[in-house]
Amino acid sequence: MAIRKSQVADRNLRSAIYLHVPFCLRRCAYCDFNTYAGLGHLIPQYVDALCAEIARAPDVRAHTLYFGGGTPSLLSPEQIERLVRAVRRRFGLPDGAEITLEANPGTVDRDTLSRLHAAGVNRLSLGVQSAHDGELRLLGRLHTWDQAVEAFRAARQAGFTNVNLDFIYGLPGQTLDRWRATLEAALRLGPEHLSLYALTVEEGTPLASRIASGELPFPDDDLAAEMYELAEEMLEAAGYVHYEISNWALPSHECQHNLVYWRNESYFGFGAGAASWWAGQRWANVPHPTEYIARISRGDSPVDEIETIPPQLEMGETMMMGLRLAEGISDARFRQRFGVGLAEVYRDQLTEMQRLGLLVWDGRTVRLTQRGRLLGNQVFQQFL
Numbered sequence: 001m002a003i004r005k006s007q008v009a010d011r012n013l014r015s016a017i018y019l020h021v022p023f024c025l026r027r028c029a030y031c032d033f034n035t036y037a038g039l040g041h042l043i044p045q046y047v048d049a050l051c052a053e054i055a056r057a058p059d060v061r062a063h064t065l066y067f068g069g070g071t072p073s074l075l076s077p078e079q080i081e082r083l084v085r086a087v088r089r090r091f092g093l094p095d096g097a098e099i100t101l102e103a104n105p106g107t108v109d110r111d112t113l114s115r116l117h118a119a120g121v122n123r124l125s126l127g128v129q130s131a132h133d134g135e136l137r138l139l140g141r142l143h144t145w146d147q148a149v150e151a152f153r154a155a156r157q158a159g160f161t162n163v164n165l166d167f168i169y170g171l172p173g174q175t176l177d178r179w180r181a182t183l184e185a186a187l188r189l190g191p192e193h194l195s196l197y198a199l200t201v202e203e204g205t206p207l208a209s210r211i212a213s214g215e216l217p218f219p220d221d222d223l224a225a226e227m228y229e230l231a232e233e234m235l236e237a238a239g240y241v242h243y244e245i246s247n248w249a250l251p252s253h254e255c256q257h258n259l260v261y262w263r264n265e266s267y268f269g270f271g272a273g274a275a276s277w278w279a280g281q282r283w284a285n286v287p288h289p290t291e292y293i294a295r296i297s298r299g300d301s302p303v304d305e306i307e308t309i310p311p312q313l314e315m316g317e318t319m320m321m322g323l324r325l326a327e328g329i330s331d332a333r334f335r336q337r338f339g340v341g342l343a344e345v346y347r348d349q350l351t352e353m354q355r356l357g358l359l360v361w362d363g364r365t366v367r368l369t370q371r372g373r374l375l376g377n378q379v380f381q382q383f384l
């Protein structure tokens, strides 16, 4: 692959490292991620392949590391530690760099979490999804709410002081009161970070079939918007900063890794299906872990697709991602990166979106309004 290193040196952007762990004990009813149940026996070979791919990576500095999946907590603490060491060695992660691991309640206990913490993981992201056991069953999750609480407490005892909890709203049949009860239960735990996602019914999933057959009602978009507004009110009252459309954090606990994505800075993904974006190119690895392991063991490239991103598209994507953030996009930063100001490129769009009450543009920074956050996709399209 021809990589244009000079652009990165010029831009002085931050970089993030993502390691994909495409294994789950069972597939959840709504999931269309690149993950596989029943392939856990491949984990040792997969970890070897990840280390080999990391060792071959371009020589750049990185600032964050994220283990995502799938279920990264299916790897042993020793395997995680080996991968952390490989990333530190290759990318010179600074001391204290954010290292996040996604974990599913029910796959971790206090001892495992203590060993993960000792291995250098300093941020834990628990996929809780609901505080209601009936909703957890509907989603096909393996755990109960009590197990989620147990995992959270175990994380605290293991020394984690930066914990994210993921929740999903807009479920078939979910009421506003039940969502309120989930938010209250989450707030009682006092995590540093909350990610709240509206359910997307993905084609081909068991949940989509149950909805299509009429067994379950189709999620109600208006009710989902009310749930979002309720979350905004409750979390703000509890001291959380709504720093990204779907993410809230206590002050200074924003996810540093995801900020790299939202600011459209560089990232390197390793593992099956992992995507990377660097020096004007985006590429993705083969999705299946067996094929990924085979390619790496033959010494072949695991890359499946490469796309060159022209500057115009990079600008559009920078707008689309950056508008997700409450900080918005600064004209000075945009100009430093692209050599032109926001108004020179997007005068018409900025004027029109402002007229519709979806954006605020003061000549220095552009941000979504509250209404713009609810209609984000409509705004983003204008810049692509």
Ligand code: SF4
Residues within 6 Å of the ligand: 023, 024, 026, 027, 028, 031, 032, 033, 035, 069, 070, 071, 104, 127
């Ligand atoms: S645990 Fe996450 S990645 Fe695995 S099947 Fe469930 S939703 Fe998908």
